[in-house]
Amino acid sequence: MSKKVLHVLSVSFSIKYFIGNQFKYFKTKGVEFHVACSYSDELMQLSEEYGFKPFPIPVKRAIDPLQDIKSIYRLATYIKKEKFDIVITHSPKGGLIGGIASFFAGTPKRIYFRHGLVFETLTGIKQQLLILVEKLNSATSHYVVNVSPSIKRKSEKLGLNKPHKNIVLGKGTCNGVDVHRFTYRDGFKENDVRVVGFVGRISKDKGIAELIQAWKILKRANAKIKLLLVGPIDERDPIENDLLEYINQETSIDFAGEVSDVTYYYNKMDLFVLPSFREGFPTVTLEASASRLPVITSRATGCIDSIIENRTGKFVEINGVDIAQAIQSYLDNPSLMVEHGINGESFVKNHFSEEIVYPLIEKHVFD
Structure with missing residues (x-):
């Protein structure tokens, strides 16, 4: 299984919890990993610990149209250059930046990990904006991995994406537990x-x-x-x-x-x-x-x-x-x-x- 895979996240803190030992497990099966993420010393340290290639790029959690457009352009250019087989995106903002970039780059397999529904405890315009982001992230992806059965049920109830895109890994989780x-x-x-x-x-x-x-x-x-x-x-x-x-x-x-x-x-x-x-x-x-x-x-x-x-x-x-x-x-x-x-x-x-x-x-x- 020779694959070239890019993960896109907002912050390096999430790498251990969203991916963790997957890097080592799938590396033995011939997978080459890259990670696009906001720069931090931790990102560089984890790249050495887990053996992935880092691509530091601003992925701000807050909406910043000018910076977001720049990040999408840079990431799309990187994806085209590296010719990834799969792009996997995480979190609302990582999904937004990575999903749009990989869509325009023509990545053959695009997967969005829905780690939760941030808007559940919000109201008004903020809630509607985040629902829109979830729908857009789903639209630019071939598949959506919902990290729990209840997330999948709520996603289908709200019509965040077409039901055939939804995946749940067994009884749930994104990475399992060591x-x-x-x-x-x-x-x-x-x-x-x-x-x-x-x-x-x-x-x-x-x-x-x-x-x-x-x-x-x-x-x-x-x-x-x-x-x-x-x-x-x-x-x-x-x-x-x-x-x-x-x-x-x-x-x-x-x-x-x-x-x-x-x-x-x-x-x-x-x-x-x-x-x-x-x-x-x-x-x-x-x-x-x-x-x-x-x-x-x-x-x-x-x-x-x-x-x-x-x-x-x-x-x-x-x-x-x-x-x-x-x-x-x-x-x-x-x-x-x-x-x-x-x-x-x-x-x-x-x-x-x-x-x-x-x-x-x-x-x-x-x-």
């Missing part, structure tokens, strides 16, 4: 402090305000509990200042911020919570399950596909009372935590491991 990275504690002592964990952007969309409301309820009834928050503060969707101040000052909350390796932090948790308002497919819930943690999450798009209810975790409404009740039900039943954690590990290994997902990518993307 299950070998994740380990788990061998049980816990009866008198241990219970640690409730969260991994993700500290933002409104992730339900942080509602999680903190739940925490205020829980800490009144439980002396030995900790909340461990792992992730960067999101400047594009910031939480209120007084909420951030509470997080930083509350002694029962440990705020780790952005970290380079989350595996260590999953091992400090007893259960995992993601009360998100929207996702594409939340990789963090799969990582938590791979670490044998029971998962509490919402029924939002993407999240609803990431657990088996009452087997690997529990669904909640996104409000403080419901989240607190679900957490308390696990705290009161340690054996259920263990049972759901073990079930979750099997769920991820059987459906979302790289060994399962990569052959599906080979079939649907590279064939």
Whole structure:
């Protein structure tokens, strides 16, 4: 399978999560990878680590007509020169720039990865503009990989593209999980402090305000509990200042911020919570399950596909009372935590491991 493939993304931060070990896996099968992305030192470091050829180009998340036209022209010229067999685009803006450029360059196979529907939590003109962008990205692509079944259903309901273009890789995800990275504690002592964990952007969309409301309820009834928050503060969707101040000052909350390796932090948790308002497919819930943690999450798009209810975790409404009740039900039943954690590990290994997902990518993307 000798192929020349270009990935187009907005920011280098996404490379590890959207593609990751695919570079190494498919390189052994004769695939040559290039990545077009906004310049950063990280882009250059990852190109050496994963063995792809970088093509730094401005891909701004905000709409900038003049810069966007320049980027499309430069990228189309590069695509024509390199004669790529496949161009794969990611995120709304990467899809816009890469989709138009590869369309005009006449790339024989163009694929858009729909990682989520950003407009779900927006209203008005911004929402309509992003819906239009999704439709345009789909129109310039031969196929659209929806990263979860619920994203596919929502896309078809909204008519974002012709249904025959839609693909879902197995039960979902864009890249699978390297299950070998994740380990788990061998049980816990009866008198241990219970640690409730969260991994993700500290933002409104992730339900942080509602999680903190739940925490205020829980800490009144439980002396030995900790909340461990792992992730960067999101400047594009910031939480209120007084909420951030509470997080930083509350002694029962440990705020780790952005970290380079989350595996260590999953091992400090007893259960995992993601009360998100929207996702594409939340990789963090799969990582938590791979670490044998029971998962509490919402029924939002993407999240609803990431657990088996009452087997690997529990669904909640996104409000403080419901989240607190679900957490308390696990705290009161340690054996259920263990049972759901073990079930979750099997769920991820059987459906979302790289060994399962990569052959599906080979079939649907590279064939």
